[in-house]
Amino acid sequence: MTAQLPPGLALxxxxxxxxxxxxxxxxxxxxxxxxxxxIDGDYIVACDPDPGYVHRGEEKMAEYRNYVTNIPHLERPxxxxxxxxxxxxxxxxxxxxxxxxxxxxxxxxxxxxxxxxCIYTMYWLAIYGIFLGHSTMFMWPAGDRExxxxxxxxxxxxxxxxxxxxxxxxxxxxxPNFEDVCLRQVNYFEKxxxxxxxxxxxxxxxxxxxxxxxxxxxxxxxxxxxTGSVLRASGVDYDLRVKEPYDVYDELDVHTNxxxxxxxxxxxxxxxxxxxxxxxxxxQTLQKMPKSGSVRVKLKPNPKTKGLESVYKRVESGRGSxxxxxxxxxxxxxxRVKLSxxxxxxxxxxxxxxxxEKLGNMPSVYWSLNYWPVExxx
Amino acid sequence: MSVIAPNFKLSxxxxxxxxxxxxxLLIGVLVGLPAVFIVLFVIELPIINGELLTPFLALxxxxxxxxxxPIVHAFMATDLFRVMIFPGFGFAALLAAGTIFAERKMLAKxxxxxxxxxxxKFEGILQLMGDGLKLISKEIIIPAxxxxxxxxxxxxxxxxxxxxxxxxxxxxxxxVVADVDVGLxxxxxxxxxxxIITILSAWSANSKFPFIGGIRALFQMVSxxxxxxxxxxxxxxxxxxxxxxxxxxxQSSFPWxxxxxxxxxxxxxxxxxxxxxxxxxxxxxxxxxxxxxxxELSGMMYGLVQLGTYLKLYAFAxxxxxxxxxxxxxxMVVPPFPAELLxxxxxxxxxxxxxxxxxxxxxxxxxxxxxxxxxxxxxxxFILLPRGVFPRIRIDMLLNLGWTKLIGLAFVNIxxxxxxxxxxxxxxxxxx
Numbered sequence: 088m089t090a091q092l093p094p095g096l097a098l099x100x101x102x103x104x105x106x107x108x109x110x111x112x113x114x115x116x117x118x119x120x121x122x123x124x125x126i127d128g129d130y131i132v133a134c135d136p137d138p139g140y141v142h143r144g145e146e147k148m149a150e151y152r153n154y155v156t157n158i159p160h161l162e163r164p165x166x167x168x169x170x171x172x173x174x175x176x177x178x179x180x181x182x183x184x185x186x187x188x189x190x191x192x193x194x195x196x197x198x199x200x201x202x203x204x205c206i207y208t209m210y211w212l213a214i215y216g217i218f219l220g221h222s223t224m225f226m227w228p229a230g231d232r233e234x235x236x237x238x239x240x241x242x243x244x245x246x247x248x249x250x251x252x253x254x255x256x257x258x259x260x261x262x263p264n265f266e267d268v269c270l271r272q273v274n275y276f277e278k279x280x281x282x283x284x285x286x287x288x289x290x291x292x293x294x295x296x297x298x299x300x301x302x303x304x305x306x307x308x309x310x311x312x313x314t315g316s317v318l319r320a321s322g323v324d325y326d327l328r329v330k331e332p333y334d335v336y337d338e339l340d341v342h343t344n345x346x347x348x349x350x351x352x353x354x355x356x357x358x359x360x361x362x363x364x365x366x367x368x369x370x371q372t373l374q375k376m377p378k379s380g381s382v383r384v385k386l387k388p389n390p391k392t393k394g395l396e397s398v399y400k401r402v403e404s405g406r407g408s409x410x411x412x413x414x415x416x417x418x419x420x421x422x423r424v425k426l427s428x429x430x431x432x433x434x435x436x437x438x439x440x441x442x443x444e445k446l447g448n449m450p451s452v453y454w455s456l457n458y459w460p461v462e463x464x465x
Numbered sequence: 466m467s468v469i470a471p472n473f474k475l476s477x478x479x480x481x482x483x484x485x486x487x488x489x490l491l492i493g494v495l496v497g498l499p500a501v502f503i504v505l506f507v508i509e510l511p512i513i514n515g516e517l518l519t520p521f522l523a524l525x526x527x528x529x530x531x532x533x534x535p536i537v538h539a540f541m542a543t544d545l546f547r548v549m550i551f552p553g554f555g556f557a558a559l560l561a562a563g564t565i566f567a568e569r570k571m572l573a574k575x576x577x578x579x580x581x582x583x584x585x586k587f588e589g590i591l592q593l594m595g596d597g598l599k600l601i602s603k604e605i606i607i608p609a610x611x612x613x614x615x616x617x618x619x620x621x622x623x624x625x626x627x628x629x630x631x632x633x634x635x636x637x638x639x640x641v642v643a644d645v646d647v648g649l650x651x652x653x654x655x656x657x658x659x660x661i662i663t664i665l666s667a668w669s670a671n672s673k674f675p676f677i678g679g680i681r682a683l684f685q686m687v688s689x690x691x692x693x694x695x696x697x698x699x700x701x702x703x704x705x706x707x708x709x710x711x712x713x714x715x716q717s718s719f720p721w722x723x724x725x726x727x728x729x730x731x732x733x734x735x736x737x738x739x740x741x742x743x744x745x746x747x748x749x750x751x752x753x754x755x756x757x758x759x760x761e762l763s764g765m766m767y768g769l770v771q772l773g774t775y776l777k778l779y780a781f782a783x784x785x786x787x788x789x790x791x792x793x794x795x796x797m798v799v800p801p802f803p804a805e806l807l808x809x810x811x812x813x814x815x816x817x818x819x820x821x822x823x824x825x826x827x828x829x830x831x832x833x834x835x836x837x838x839x840x841x842x843x844x845x846x847f848i849l850l851p852r853g854v855f856p857r858i859r860i861d862m863l864l865n866l867g868w869t870k871l872i873g874l875a876f877v878n879i880x881x882x883x884x885x886x887x888x889x890x891x892x893x894x895x896x897x
Contacts, residue, residue, distance in 0.1 A: 108673055116752030129860060218752040220743055220857030226576035286854065292744055293856050446677070447859040450752035 105132060112140050116218060116450045119460040122437075126446055134441040134449075136434055142464040149424035153389050154180050157424070159250045164428070164462040166247050168207035170199045171404035172462070173252045175411035176424070178333060178400040180254040183392045183415050186384050192256030193334040194376035198269070199242060199251055200402070201365040201372070205276070206235050207405035208358045211457065215355055216287065218450035219296065224287045231279050234272050241265060254390070256383035266373050277366040280359065288356055297351035301440040301452035304349055311436045314429045315407020316357040316457050321349035327403035339371050351448070354455035358405070389419040406430055406457045430463040531820055538825070544642075548632070552640045557631040560841065561775035562593055568849045575853040600768035608761050612669035619666030620762065620769035626658045627776035634783040635710040637793050637833035648709040649701065652784065653694055656739065659777070660686040663748070667758040678757025681860055682741065682748035688867040689738040695875035696731035699882035700788050703891055709784075713792025720791035724885055728878035729789045731871050733847070736781045738867070740774070742848060744855040745863060782844040783837070790840045793833030801828050 092098065108124045111117025121137040145164060149157050161176055162169035174196070181188060209232040216224025236246050241262055243249040251258050287293060303313070308321035318325055326343040328336045344360035346353035392415035401410035407429030414423040433456045440452050510518045527533070540546055547553055566581070570588065573580025581589030607616060633648045633655070635641035645651060660683050667679020701707060703724070704715045722729045738745040749757040759770060786792060802824040810819040858866075885891050 106673060114755060216856075220746065220750060220752070221855070222572070222743075223576050223853045224856075226578060230577045287856075290854075290856065292858050295862060296856065296859055445859060445861065446753055447747070447750070447861075 102127070104128070110449070111137075116453075118458075119464070122449070122453065124441070124446075124449065129445050129447070131441050131444050131446060131449065134438045136437050138431075138434065138460060138463050140464065141461045145465045146424050146426060150420060150422065153419040154184075154254060154421065155386070155390075157421070158253060159248070161424075161426075162248055162250060164426070164465050165207065165404075165406075165459055167210045168203050168405045168459075169248050169250070170196075170203040170252060171207075171402060172409060172426075173250075174200055174333075174402040174404075175400040175409055176413070176426075177252045177254055178402070179398040179411050179413045182398050182400070183396065183413065184254060184386070184390055186255050186386070188256050188334075188384065189381045190335075191260075191377045191380040192382040194372050195242075195257050195261060195382060196252060196334055197336065197339070197372050198369055198376075199239070199249070199257070201369050202235050202239055202242075203249075204405045205362050205365050206232055206239070207459075208362050209235070211358065211405070211454075211459075212283075212355075215451075215454050218454050219293065221287065221290075221293070224283070227283065227286075231276060234276050234279075238269055238272055241268065253383065255386050256381070258383070260382045266376075270370065270373055273366050273369050277363060280362055283359065288359065294352060296448075297355060297451050297455070298348075300351045300448045301354075301444060301455065302348070302350045303354075303436055303440060307436070307439070308349065311439075312432050313407070313436050313456075314432055315403070315405075316361065317354055317433050317436065317455075318407065319344060320346050320353035320357045322347040327401060327408050331401070333400070333402055335372075335375075338375065339368055341368060351451045351455040354457070355451075358457065391419055392417055395422075401427070404429060406459060406462070407433065426465055428462045428465065429457070430459045434458050434463055531818075534820065534823065534825070541825075547640075547642045552634065552636040553632060553642045554628050556636070557628070557634075557776055557779050558772070560779045560838070560845075561772070564775055564778060564845050564849070565593055566590065567845070568852075571846075571849060572853050597768060600765050603764035605764040605766055608670055608672055610671040611761070612671065615665050615669035616761075617766075619662055619669065620766045620773070622662045623659070623666075623773040624769050624776070626655055626662060627773040627780065630655045630780040631776060631783075633709055634780060635713055635787060635792060636783075636837050637830045638710075638714070640830060640834070641710055644708070644710055646706070646708045649697065649707040649712070652709075653690075656686075656690060656693070659739070663758055666762075670758075670761040672761050674754045674756075674760045675758045677754050678748045678750075678760065681754075682758055684860065685738055685741070685745065685747060685863060685867075688864055689735045689871070692731055692867060692871035692875045693735040693739065695872060696728045696735065696878060697788060698875075699725045699728045699878045702879070702882045702886060709787050713787045713794070716791035717794050720789060720794070722789040724891070725789070725878055725882060727874055727881065729785070731874050731878060732785060732789070734871060735867075736785065737848065737851065738863070740778055740781060740848065742778075743852040744858045746857055747860055747863060750857055778845065778848060779841070782841050782848060785844050786837060786840040790844070792840075793837045795832070795836030795839075797828070797832050799828055799832040799835060 104127050105125050106127075108126060109121060110124055111121035112119060119141040121140070123135040123137060124131055125133040143163065145161060148160055152160070157176070158173060162173050165172050209228040213225045213228040213232075216222070216228070239249060240246050242265065243251040243259070245251075303311075303317065303321050305322045308318050308323060313321075314325075322345060324343055324345050326341065327333075328341045329343055342364055344357050344364060346357055394417050395415070397412065397414040399410060399412045401408050403409075408427075409429055410427035412423070412425040412427065413421050416422040437453060437456060437458075440456075441449060444452060505523075512518070516522065525532075541551075549555055569592070570580045581592035583589060584595045585591030607613060630652065632642035633645075633652050635644070643651070663682040663686070664679045667675040667682070670676075700712060700721050703721065704712050706712060706715075741748050747757075749759060754760070759767060762770060807823060810817040
């Protein structure tokens with residue numbers, strides 16, 4: 088202890104009352120990440136999130152594949168929301184190549200992206216339920232999610248990783264009779280998720296557990312750079328589908344759900360309200376969609392871009408604003424692909440939200456941030 | 466050819482079974498029977514009904530129902546039978562196993578799934594046996610820094626405490642293992658053991674998550690014991706006895722839940738907390754502290770704790786039935802034993818057997834057991850139900866509930882009991 092420490096480092100004495108818990112990476116309440124939590128009795132005094140256990144180098148891999156073969160692996164970070172994570176990449180490549188997408192393809196993309204948002208949110212909700220010890224809320228969303236997964240399977244051929252969006256449109260046209268099936272299933276799905284309120288969102292124990300826990304003020308939510316449902320639960324009316332409409336969102340009537348409380352309850356309720364809004368959007372889209380027409384612009388094999396240019400596109404995914412920055416240098420591969428993911432931005436708020444909370448609030452605050460560990464690690 | 470076991474042949478399997486049975490019988494006949502006879506020649510044989518019990522006579526008795534039934538009667542009168550089989554461990558373990566199966570199927574129906582399905586011919590009824598076999602065959606891993614004797618002893622102590630809880634429960638008139646005058650006090654004493662065993666197990670594991678879980682369990686059980694005891698005081702005041710058999714018998718016209726509904730509700734809630742069931746399963750909250758105080762238990766140690774937990778669940782449900790729902794009291798629905806069988810004997814074709822010692826159980830005992838089991842199953846259903854409906858609550862909310870609301874309600878219940886007693890509604894000249 089007498090040895091001279093290098094400049095900039097300091098030893099600080101740890102209080103004996105403080106216990107350090109490693110919540111993760113092998114813990115039922117962590118996901119693919121670790122939370123180093125220091126507790127004093129039942130209170131959390133510090134929390135240090137340690138993501139990075141599932142880093143797969145997606146961005147580097149994208150530099151060695153051409154613009155179209157990048158698609159199947161770029162959707163891997165969030166396989167439940169695979170259409171939305173591909174959306175900004177595909178929009179960016181289209182702008183680089185100067186392609187105009189057919190009208191019908193734009194509507195199909197909106198349907199796929201909204202269905203995917205619901206599929207992701209249902210999975211998230213199932214885990215939120217089991218984190219709070221509500222096993223029925225684990226089983227119901229996991230079961231009702233199958234309705235939409237079946238729809239996506241009809242549409243794209245794959246249940247989870249669809250790889251459906253391609254530069255120039257979507258891979259395949261809709262199967263015959265898809266509109267009727269989609270409308271029926273979405274109506275039933277909406278009726279079903281409205282029933283969740285009785286067992287979960289209006290449950291007095293849940294409300295008393297999550298109200299006023301992990302409160303993120305409007306100022307902090309903007310300051311930390313959080314996005315999506317976390318931002319909207321803190322009272323900020325911000326939805327990229329309304330603020331920066333892409334594809335055909337400007338022709339649709341999208342309502343933004345905002346709650347002012349900024350606590351865990353609001354953060355858990357906003358995605359559920361968003362799912363109901365998604366059902367409305369899908370119904371509007373099915374009405375306005377052209378009944379026939381091309382869905383894909385034929386591309387040359389290995390399309391090249393013009394020169395050194397860059398593009399940044401972002402969309403509203405199930406977790407928030409998801410951006411993709413592409414730099415091209417007139418080759419068949421992109422020079423650089425950077426994914427700016429909402430999960431990582433929302434995680435930044437976690438240590439500040441958990442400080443001073445009780446240990447029992449840790450799972451609900453952590454998961455209410457709409458965080459997907461694999462996406463944050465990319 | 467099966468992929469799972471490529472060298473499997475049905476004929477060889479059957480042959481091996483027959484071989485095993487053959488050798489088992491051969492060794493049994495050549496070694497086992499002579500050994501039994503040698504032992505019987507050496508020891509002093511008893512004289513029953515004036516006849517010396519020779520080995521030959523013992524073998525003939527085994528085929529003669531008139532000889533067997535008195536032996537069965539004699540066995541049923543022993544304490545061993547009561548402890549091991551009927552009102553004691555065997556009966557309780559059977560109901561506990563049924564509870565596990567019912568819980569899994571019921572929750573599955575609630576949650577849009579099928580539950581255990583493949584093990585056993587009917588709806589996965591053998592799933593529990595499969596789970597038990599799995600737990601027995603698993604390796605028991607003990608943390609390197611654990612306090613090993615205490616860590617080993619805790620699950621066994623847990624089952625022992627739960628089984629001794631079962632001993633106080635009267636199932637039918639006269640059918641109780643320990644018919645003591647301070648039965649309810651004994652129950653409180655046994656309940657007081659559970660937090661000690663829990664904290665011993667948690668502390669001896671020398672690990673963080675079990676430690677937090679154990680502390681939570683201690684808080685929860687100790688703070689809920691007070692409303693638990695207070696909520697039962699009303700019944701004790703009305704009956705003037707701590708004897709559980711007497712309390713059950715005193716409810717022949719009205720169960721006490723009619724007069725003391727608040728006490729029953731308080732007891733139900735504290736029961737959920739003592740059993741660590743959702744919404745009070747904080748000591749095992751998996752998203753916060755893995756499995757709480759069970760985290761380091763593996764293999765059959767975990768299995769023993771589960772067995773103890775479900776025995777405890779049965780015992781609490783049975784205590785609720787005895788104290789509030791009238792125990793074995795109910796309308797007589799079991800038909801009496803046919804008298805002509807006793808008078809004329811049982812006709813078996815050409816032979817008429819006059820079997821003495823029938824009936825094995827009296828009509829009152831069968832009827833009481835039937836009503837007791839029906840009521841217990843109903844209470845168990847209400848104990849299991851919150852698991853599908855409620856999320857887990859937090860430790861501060863739990864302590865707040867226990868120390869303020871439940872204790873207050875328990876006192877209200879005591880005043881209601883006092884009012885009933887002094888206004889003359891109950892007691893001499895009253896309703897009951």
